[in-house]
Amino acid sequence: MNLNAIEIQGLRKSYGQQTVLNGIDLIVQKGTIHALLGPNGAGKTTLIHILTTLTDADAGSAKVAGYDVATEQSGIKRSISLTGQFAAVDEMLTSRENLNMIGRLSGLTAAQTKARTAELLELFDLSAAADKRVKTYSGGMRRKLDLAISLVVPRPILFLDEPTTGLDTTSRRALWDIIVNLKTRGITVFLTTQYLEEADQLADRISVISGGNVVATGTAEQLKARVGGEVIELIDEEEQVVMSIPTSGSLHDVRQTLNGLGDRIAPGTRVTIRKPSMDDVFVTLTTALQEEASV
Numbered sequence: 001m002n003l004n005a006i007e008i009q010g011l012r013k014s015y016g017q018q019t020v021l022n023g024i025d026l027i028v029q030k031g032t033i034h035a036l037l038g039p040n041g042a043g044k045t046t047l048i049h050i051l052t053t054l055t056d057a058d059a060g061s062a063k064v065a066g067y068d069v070a071t072e073q074s075g076i077k078r079s080i081s082l083t084g085q086f087a088a089v090d091e092m093l094t095s096r097e098n099l100n101m102i103g104r105l106s107g108l109t110a111a112q113t114k115a116r117t118a119e120l121l122e123l124f125d126l127s128a129a130a131d132k133r134v135k136t137y138s139g140g141m142r143r144k145l146d147l148a149i150s151l152v153v154p155r156p157i158l159f160l161d162e163p164t165t166g167l168d169t170t171s172r173r174a175l176w177d178i179i180v181n182l183k184t185r186g187i188t189v190f191l192t193t194q195y196l197e198e199a200d201q202l203a204d205r206i207s208v209i210s211g212g213n214v215v216a217t218g219t220a221e222q223l224k225a226r227v228g229g230e231v232i233e234l235i236d237e238e239e240q241v242v243m244s245i246p247t248s249g250s251l252h253d254v255r256q257t258l259n260g261l262g263d264r265i266a267p268g269t270r271v272t273i274r275k276p277s278m279d280d281v282f283v284t285l286t287t288a289l290q291e292e293a294s295v
């Protein structure tokens, strides 16, 4: 039995002279939440488009739910749901009407559609607003509806392209709860995000994409361990972090690091030592890459 929901090998894609994906290798296990973390323009959407058969790759191979993206597209379409960065709902309809329409278009009977719509409205906490036109909804409510629409007919693999971009903290956390809930129902979730905290909170495994390559994959803890055991932080009198330096955390290393700074430390600076964050991971990995590129 294949335990992988997604298998990618040497995937490449260019637009004209611009290489966007430069040989991506990646495996996503069934029943997990996998985050693809990268800055603007890193190629996250391009990769999602290839995996969901919206765009062809130039080279390499990828399988989704065991189906080849190049030759078995109908198998993939039957196995996935996709929610994009921009909510694709009919604003003139209510959320109940939107969900009903998708249910009927997907081949559910009227009774099945009614039951599924009620279940999704409940799950997404949209029941109270179910009969209001979507154009009166907040961004967070629209995003929830967009996600609900992609789940009318549940499929084993859900692709979410930056699901919480532009949402406030409360809506973002509500969506995170829903995404985790989907995993408990056995759905594999592959999501892209620019938010380190989102990857940290949600994902079983995280792949960092930069410069067209996956520069690291692992659990949040494994990635943080790559930065070092601890981070020394220098904080100025205005409580601004002026420097973050990875360290093993041993007394010897901490002392050596601080001695090495010499008189670059302004009077009044405070020193704290903390565990690495995903921000540290990201900065460390992408800086290492830039340094390699400039050698």
Ligand SMILES: Nc1ncnc2c1ncn2[C@@H]1O[C@H](COP(=O)(O)OP(=O)(O)OP(=O)(O)O)[C@@H](O)[C@H]1O
Pocket (backbone or CB within 6 Å): 015, 020, 038, 039, 040, 041, 042, 043, 044, 045, 046, 047, 194
């Ligand atoms: N159809 C296209 N034609 C030409 N260039 C494209 C096309 N689609 C994407 N690109 C370019 O490929 C690069 C990667 O874009 P992509 O949307 O995949 O990145 P992303 O990581 O999803 O970024 P964001 O976080 O901003 O959505 C960008 O420089 C973009 O301009």
